[in-house]
Amino acid sequence: MSPAAARKKAGAAQGAIPLLEAVPFACAAYADDGVLVSANRRFNDEFAALPEHRRRDTLLALLRDGALDDEAEPAEVRAPHSGRWYALHWGQAEHDGRPLALLTAIDISERIEALDSHKSQQEKLLFTSRMMSVGEMAATLAHEINQPLAAIVNYLNGSLRLVDQAGGPAQVERALQAARTQAEHAAAVISRVREFVRARExxxxxxxxxxxxxxxxxxxxxxxxxxxxxxxxxxxxxxxxxxxxxxxxxxxxxxxxxxxxxxxxxxxxxxxxxxxxxxxxxxxxxxxxxxxxxxxxxxxxxxxxxxxxxxxxxxxxxxxxxxxxxxxxxxxxxxxxxxxxxxxxxxxxxxxxxxxxx
Ligand SMILES: Nc1ncnc2c1ncn2[C@@H]1O[C@H](COP(=O)(O)OP(=O)(O)O)[C@@H](O)[C@H]1O
Ligand SMILES: [Mg+2]
Structure with missing residues (x-):
């Protein structure tokens, strides 16, 4: 059966409520016992493919599976067959002396998608700024330390030459050599840090x-x-x-x-x-x-x-x-x-x- 023919049959069987066509969103009316009474064209276009739409409880159970937040009002849900997001509102109405529950489903997919992309942008930004601050800090530190270290090594070399020429005490010479070894070691560590930080792809x-x-x-x-x-x-x-x-x-x-x-x-x-x-x-x-x-x-x-x-x-x-x-x-x-x-x-x-x- 074509969707149009199905619509016609459903409408005839359940007593269509023409007023629903005036609602600019997908809209459906359910009777007290939870059975679909009538739906507008838009609702049928968007939900008739789901057999669950004929009963209020089965439709809700299905949609709630994809809900963002169970407690949220209106419920924001994702329709599994189309992947689109809807805000669901329920209202009370009466028709031909019968109480009806009126469901409107407003398509909010665009807003949800915009939110999602905003969130991932934010996460990216946070990550980059963390990476940058740590990296920049390490680079600055390495640079700052490198200068005095180079100077220290130079002074030690100079002192060692002087001690050597003057035939100074052997202990002083050993101490100076040990100091130079340590300073060179520190310089090597720093240059490894700089190597690492240098925004290597x-x-x-x-x-x-x-x-x-x-x-x-x-x-x-x-x-x-x-x-x-x-x-x-x-x-x-x-x-x-x-x-x-x-x-x-x-x-x-x-x-x-x-x-x-x-x-x-x-x-x-x-x-x-x-x-x-x-x-x-x-x-x-x-x-x-x-x-x-x-x-x-x-x-x-x-x-x-x-x-x-x-x-x-x-x-x-x-x-x-x-x-x-x-x-x-x-x-x-x-x-x-x-x-x-x-x-x-x-x-x-x-x-x-x-x-x-x-
Ligand atoms: N295995 C560990 N056991 C106990 N504390 C730890 C351990 N690893 C890290 N920490 C704690 O986390 C702190 C930060 O570590 P880290 O970022 O590597 O910096 P650093 O080692 O220079 O202190 C350390 O100072 C220490 O207090
Ligand atoms: Mg550490």
Whole structure:
């Protein structure tokens, strides 16, 4: 049967209410028992394809499934067959001495879509500004520190030459050499920071977590030995490749493992335990967890954890986690903290699998 013929039949059977045609929105009247009595042309065009429209309760049950907010008045719902959004209003009326419930469905798709795009714009902006502030801050800091460091190295070199020419005391010469080594080390660290910050276009690709973890652990091997702790790597063998920028993710892992090592400074040697775990989580993402037996975090600390400059360390900068979060969010993943069972912390992140992220 053609829609027009169906309309005619329905109208004839139920006693059409011509007045409904005057309503400029989709409009339908339901009797006391919930059965459709009449609908205007617009309603039929937009809802007649749903068999549920013939009863008030079945139509509502169907539409409420796609409701934005159950409690909202008027209900804003998404029609599953057309994907369009409607604001539903109910009113009471009477016709031929019978009470009727009058439904109007106003198409609000344009407004909802505009809202959606506004929201994602906002999120993008927030992300960019976070990334920028952390990056700019690190760049400024690196620049500021670089100048005095270069000067210090020059002065030390000059002093060493003088001591050498004058045949000065050997202890002074050794002290100057040690100072120069430290200053050069600091300069190398700073230049790595600048390298990292220098708005390098991220390059995402298929990456193997095992390889990235190996690189990071190699960098931290000495530090771990010094603290007499072993780092256990428990990545599942079948861990799929992630879609990620290798250097960036290594940076994240490095930060988290370093924090874990630092958190265990006060932990008795026998209890020091650092595990890097990796698995596919229930959302089918790759999830990496860095688990320590350190100090853990108070709830006040947890609240500030990711704000730039938050640190509880004398020598801390407090930008490690803020940078980690920007990087992970850039990869459409999540950085999270949870207390570790039995004491300590778990810092983890998720990354999309290669096939999904692409
Ligand atoms: N594994 C951890 N255990 C306990 N506290 C941690 C851990 N990781 C980070 N934190 C807390 O979060 C703060 C911020 O960390 P981060 O941003 O890396 O900066 P920083 O290491 O320079 O202090 C740390 O000072 C510490 O208080
Ligand atoms: Mg840190």
């Amino acid at each position: 991220p390059r995402r690709d298929a990456q193997d977590m095992h390889a990235m973890a190996a690189t990071v652990l190699e960098l931290l091997r000495l530090e771990a030995e010094r603290q007499q702790l072993r780092i256990d790597v428990a990545l599942s063998d079948a861990l799929p490749e992630v879609y990620a920028d290798r250097v960036m993710v290594e940076q994240v892992l490095l930060n988290l493992v370093k924090n874990a090592i630092e958190a265990m400074r006060g932990t008795p040697v026998a209890k020091r335990e650092l595990r890097v775990e990796g698995r596919v989580n229930l959302d089918d993402e790759v999830e990496i967890r860095v688990c320590d037996r350190g100090t853990g975090l108070s709830s006040a600390e947890q609240d500030q954890l990711f704000s730039p400059f938050f640190t509880t360390k004398n020598d801390g900068l407090g930008i490690g986690l803020a940078i980690c979060r920007s990087i992970i969010e850039y990869h459409k993943g999540r950085l999270f903290f949870e207390p570790r069972e039995g004491g300590g912390s778990v810092f983890g992140f998720t990354l999309p699998r290669y096939e999904q992220g692409r």
